[in-house]
Amino acid sequence: MEIKAAVARAPQAPLSLETLQLEPPRAGEVLVRLVATGICHTDIVMRDQHLPTPQPVVLGHEGAGIVEQVGSGVTKVAVGDHVVMTYNSCGHCASCDKGQASYCHDFFPRNFLGTRADGSSGLSQAGKMIYGNIFGQSSFASHSLCHERNVVKVPRSAPLELLGPLACGVQTGAGAVLNSLRVAPGDSLAVFGTGSVGLSAIMAGVVAGATTIIAVDRNRQRLELALELGASHAFVADSPGVVEQICQAAGGSGVDHALDTTGLAPVIQQAVAVLAPRGTCGILGASDPSSTLELNLSHMMSAGRSLRGIVEGDSLPDHFIPSLIRLYEGGRFPFDRLVTYYEFEQINQAIDDAEHGRVVKPIVRFPSP
The missing domain is CATH 3.90.180.10 (Medium-chain alcohol dehydrogenases, catalytic domain)
Incomplete structure (x- = not known):
């Protein structure tokens, strides 16, 4: 045809x-x-x-x-x-x-x-x-x-x-929160990058019951939208002292969960830096295949922090996509x-x-x- x-x-x-x-x-x-x-x-x-x-x-x-x-x-x-x-x-x-x-x-x-x-x-x-x-x-x-x-x-x-x-994009962000990191009620979450993937993660954080949801981006309009969609805090990515500000917003020791949606090594380093002890950072953004990442091994090992890649939000689409539709129809997503x-x-x-x-x-x- x-x-x-x-x-x-x-x-x-x-x-x-x-x-x-x-x-x-x-x-x-x-x-x-x-x-x-x-x-x-x-x-x-x-x-x-x-x-x-x-x-x-x-x-x-x-x-x-x-x-x-x-x-x-x-x-x-x-x-x-x-x-x-x-x-x-x-x-x-x-x-x-x-x-x-x-x-x-x-x-x-x-x-x-x-x-x-x-x-x-x-x-x-x-x-x-x-x-x-x-x-x-x-x-x-x-x-x-x-x-x-x-x-x-x-x-x-x-x-x-x-x-x-x-x-793709929405299930990646939402699935990272609900399936991969399994954010629980009362947890804290920082999302670096507030495009469709990051904003979907923020909305999923609300669904999961996270009480501190932090949006980080350079785009102030996107940060305003993030606040409207349920973020409790919003920080401009390249502002002085942003890592310390994020940690303080999460109670001083850092966040339970962080997500990077940019695929940029310097941003991923920030996302890891704001993790609380036993915190996990998920990376969602497509990176240049030649890019590398430097991490402080003591920071990772001594407090049980983790870094993991996440593809498509660990989603089983036949089940997860209909569940997102139900959340949307119920006014929650x-x-x-x-x-x-x-x-x-x-x-x-x-x-x-x-x-x-x-x-x-x-x-x-x-x-x-």
Whole structure:
């Protein structure tokens, strides 16, 4: 079938809106008509070749839409179901077998390299392959081929055009708090970086019952939003004495939990520095593969502090995404406040606004058929 898609053909260049050909779903695949898709910082990283994602490629990995066709063997969803599309995984490695698919041993090729496991792509133009299958979906397009493993059925009562970011950025931040760190009532939490991931973590901290929730960023407007969403304190990241201020806000000895969403070594060092004894820092931001981190070993060992990486919020999407929807519908997780909508033809403006911090979470909407 012919579809409309936004194709990345060069680093730091606008995506081009083009007509492509899309194969029918193979065994285990699902054809989805997109209603909307979120734009994530990782899409920009792939576009600009900071990760080895081949071009020309259709990016996009926070898709939401309606199932139009299923391949043989698919039983999880049926035609007409409302779904969001999340990260892809193999389903049979040691991590997947233990219910930890976000640490799939094949995670990188199945999400970033633009082909199915056999090296093929469902996308083409005039007989030439266009790379697709990004996060098992490539949702910057009117239609997407995804996989039974990475499609999540959602209630028809939920606003489908809003739900895409739950599949990556929002579940990453919220899951880090609720699943990975298991923040408990009365705990303290510091979040470094208040984009969509960080603000989702702050909202999840409220859900978890944390009593001290500290937002840290350079963007004062984002800090104001963080306070509105439940942060108890907000500090400008590069202000003098910010580490001491954060520790004092948490009672003097530091915070129980810290999260870095920036992927920047100096910020991670700050996040570790504010940990109380036995505190844990989780790192969520994508880092330059060549970057390194220096830590004071005595500071880490002598008080039992921990540092760990977190991918996709340790989420089991089939369970966690519906739970976030229920929290939203109950008024306890207002992630809609992060969203700015654009039409599909405005996708380059949406990306530019995200890059320059003019919006928190852009979502592009597709025209009805």
